[in-house]
Amino acid sequence: MVSNFYIPVEVFLGENATLKVGEVARRFGFKAVVITGKKSSKENGSLQKVLDSLKKHGISEVLIYDEVEPNPIDRNVNDAARLVVEEKVDLIIGLGGGSALDVAKAVSIVSSNEGSVWDYVKYPEGARLVPFYNRPVICIPTTSGTGSEVDRYSVVTNPIRKEKLVVSHSLNYPKVAIIDPLNTTSMSPYLTAVTGFDALTHALESLTNRADNFIAEEYSVKAIRIIAKWLPVAVNEPDNLEARKQMSYAAMLAGIAIDHLGVALIHTLEHPVSAHYPHVAHGVGLAILAPYVTKYNYEYRKDKYSLFAELMGYPSEPHKAVDSLVEFIDTLGLPKTLKDVGVEKEKLDRLTEDVYMLSRHSFIVNPREPKELDEIRELYESAYEGNL
């Protein structure tokens, strides 16, 4: 077995790493756009730190695009890309949660090539266009979960068609990730839990992916160990800096792991949920679905699920992977059923259809490959009712 490993993102990780952004940005030009959300980067002070550092290092013109919403939509990417082209921006800085970073990366692709964001998302048939160029992107996460700062993915929603799709291309990597745990201390316990669970799912889905990659596996293993220990601490003690630092690091490790192996059925089933119900955070959807998908999977990669259970602090047995997830989600205080978060039962058919139409290419990497669409429908139904 040959393992492939490549992570072309330069990482700065540590307290006050944010203050490096000006120095780093100077490598790439003089005119920047900061892509961020409407509120949190203003409220937690990170936007001001970024602007001060850019000014100090002679980035003379800085535009701000602050319209990114959670579960970001295509318009965010296309609007910001137009701004970048019209204003001849040299470099793009993504500041925020996964949404802001995903948008920043996709803006780089769309602003540097023809077409709109939908031309670059990965349908089961492949993407419609291949990008040939990109603008440099610096990603500064303010959550610890998505790993978007080190991966090649951007997840974007079409709010009319209710489709959530992924741009995945080697030009979609940021050039630099600036990971500063101080930017995450203002996250609420809920947001900490939700984003941290996303990181855990990345580590779980890369660990159990049918394509083995022993280098990437070490990143998953390390991430799971850290998250099992430190996520509950970060949730319960928002000011615990060690916990914030560990979670920032773990989210990066899990991001690297998932970048090499790609997501599987937990993510595949989640995307239609938050596409149709944008009020459902990605991490909440994952937490609801993870135990059901894991129960569906574990007999098919017993070694890896045993390892997962062990890393979570449970006996090294495959079915304990399910227990460990259920209890971990309980500890984090996250919802347990699709019903609980407002998904309608009559929508389950549509969700199942969307999985098939938009994401069936991921079936093959899942530990157990679904053969009938009914299996997906049943997973949704169990997660709706809470029948584990």
Add this chain to the structure above:
Amino acid sequence: MVSNFYIPVEVFLGENATLKVGEVARRFGFKAVVITGKKSSKENGSLQKVLDSLKKHGISEVLIYDEVEPNPIDRNVNDAARLVVEEKVDLIIGLGGGSALDVAKAVSIVSSNEGSVWDYVKYPEGARLVPFYNRPVICIPTTSGTGSEVDRYSVVTNPIRKEKLVVSHSLNYPKVAIIDPLNTTSMSPYLTAVTGFDALTHALESLTNRADNFIAEEYSVKAIRIIAKWLPVAVNEPDNLEARKQMSYAAMLAGIAIDHLGVALIHTLEHPVSAHYPHVAHGVGLAILAPYVTKYNYEYRKDKYSLFAELMGYPSEPHKAVDSLVEFIDTLGLPKTLKDVGVEKEKLDRLTEDVYMLSRHSFIVNPREPKELDEIRELYESAYEGNL
């Protein structure tokens, strides 16, 4: 503390990874040069595997430069660079031990910019020229030690001035590393020990470097643990594939670690030794000097030397780092004094002078910064006599 991490080399690691070279090379062009040594890549069959794979994937023209010698000299780089320019070669493949890989990388810089290799080496005053361009390089190690396949360094010797100097630049990274443990199985126990000790020294010197980098440290820690366990196995059982695989992996990890932190006094003192006595393998010089330099250092970074001792399987006390090295070198059957390998006592002054003239810039990263040149002279004298 902000840790920086960047490793822009795509890695393929595993048995038969060599067979991927043709497919990878096609990304970069149609005309390649293979830079290798006079014998081992022919005898162990790796050269033929490379040529077959290139042919199979339509690399129509392949030149071979097979004049690289151990402790490679400036002429190797300059000659091969001239060949690359004259023949309009698209890509460079380094195949062999650290020497072949170091030459391949430096050839990329020299063939793509003005000047000769001495314009790009790092003197205490800095390099004379800055490269602006490079040609793609694929590195295929046939030893497990130098880590050259993933780092930005090329060590080159001037045989007239007896100077061993380092090219160190971000354009000196290979694009791709193809690490195939099967290429290392024909190494003799001696070569296995010597090259493996080089990897151990990389891990030790990066772990104890005065610049902390907690991400890179994890690579050192992992490398030391693997080398302590598997290097003696690889030496005693040349056909043990698991040991070969572990050592290939550890050498890569240690290479990544040292790439981030740079070498310190063990390497700094070794380079003049093998520059003046080219029959002394780099790893042999390191093995002789490591216990003396470690004894000189350990009081100044007690935490890290305690950790090193522990990773080597000794009690977690700083002075045990020295014991662990002495006994490990003993287990590997490597020489113990400079006298044993033919260094002349009257040359110790010149070696000391060369350290000052060529490498004093590395004093500052050593755990204990030498203040007087006499300290260097005394280290050489102890290592000459065997007075630990």
